[in-house]
Amino acid sequence: MAKVELKGISKVYDGSVRAVDNANITVNDKEFVVFVGPSGCGKSTTLRMVAGLEDITEGELYIDGELMNDVPPKDRNIAMVFQNYALYPHMTVYDNMAFGLRIKKVEKTEIDRRVHEAARILDIEKFLDRKPKALSGGQRQRVAVGRAIVRNPKVFLFDEPLSNLDAKLRVQMRAELSDLHIRLNATMIYVTHDQVEAMTMASKIVVMKDGKVQQIGSPLYMYNHP
Ligand code: ADP
Numbered sequence: 001m002a003k004v005e006l007k008g009i010s011k012v013y014d015g016s017v018r019a020v021d022n023a024n025i026t027v028n029d030k031e032f033v034v035f036v037g038p039s040g041c042g043k044s045t046t047l048r049m050v051a052g053l054e055d056i057t058e059g060e061l062y063i064d065g066e067l068m069n070d071v072p073p074k075d076r077n078i079a080m081v082f083q084n085y086a087l088y089p090h091m092t093v094y095d096n097m098a099f100g101l102r103i104k105k106v107e108k109t110e111i112d113r114r115v116h117e118a119a120r121i122l123d124i125e126k127f128l129d130r131k132p133k134a135l136s137g138g139q140r141q142r143v144a145v146g147r148a149i150v151r152n153p154k155v156f157l158f159d160e161p162l163s164n165l166d167a168k169l170r171v172q173m174r175a176e177l178s179d180l181h182i183r184l185n186a187t188m189i190y191v192t193h194d195q196v197e198a199m200t201m202a203s204k205i206v207v208m209k210d211g212k213v214q215q216i217g218s219p220l221y222m223y224n225h226p
């Protein structure tokens with residue numbers, strides 16, 4: 001179970017920049033919700049508030065009915081995948097995926113099990129001993145997703161994860177992430193400025209503009225009401 005509710009959420013930077021203005025969004029269990037809109041409309045800020053990487057100025061954030069505003073990121077049971085991969089360059093793929101679990105003192109055999117399972121799902125088993133620089137962009141992005149999977153999070157957050165990839169790879173990774181959603185049976189929130197990405201991946205689309213939620217609907221509804 002993982003339901004995420006944003007109730008009247010706002011973010012004001014520096015006392016004046018209203019980056020997010022009164023967002024009301026419900027992400028139901030196992031939904032794949034895409035926040036879409038032009039650069040600067042507040043998508044990333046909204047996602048970062050869900051992750052706990054940004055304080056909420058106004059409003060309430062609930063995960064499974066529990067108020068999260070003051071809960072630190074590590075206790076939110078959420079994993080985020082970033083656009084720039086954020087891999088440790090000096091570590092192998094295996095160590096990159098295991099690192100967070102080692103810090104959390106997860107048992108070694110359990111870490112091993114989770115890393116291999118994630119690597120198998122993402123088809124990166126043969127790269128486990130490599131360093132990130134010996135990987136292609138798509139492979140690196142898979143490692144970044146792998147780091148999120150091993151945490152067993154309730155909710156996955158993606159911040160423009162494909163925007164550094166070339167067009168062909170983007171199309172392929174879109175399909176892979178959609179498959180992953182089905183396979184993991186997880187709740188996912190995905191931020192992009194790319195309307196095609198939103199239309200092809202989302203079970204629900206949240207359109208943002210100038211910090212406000214403009215529209216929420218299914219991809220089919222959005223297609224028919226551009
Ligand atoms: P998007 O993800 O849709 O591109 P962002 O959430 O990154 O939009 O940004 C929304 C608005 O908030 C923009 O006007 C941006 O300049 C501003 N903003 C983002 N981060 C900060 C920050 N740390 N300090 C001040 N303003 C910020």
Ligand code: ADP
Pocket residue numbers: 051072073074075078079080081099100101103104147148
């Ligand atoms: P790692 O960054 O390798 O996972 P930690 O587990 O020590 O190492 O994480 C440090 C902090 O960053 C914790 O608060 C953790 O919850 C948060 N954090 C780390 N990775 C992620 C992620 N992928 N998504 C969300 N939060 C993360």
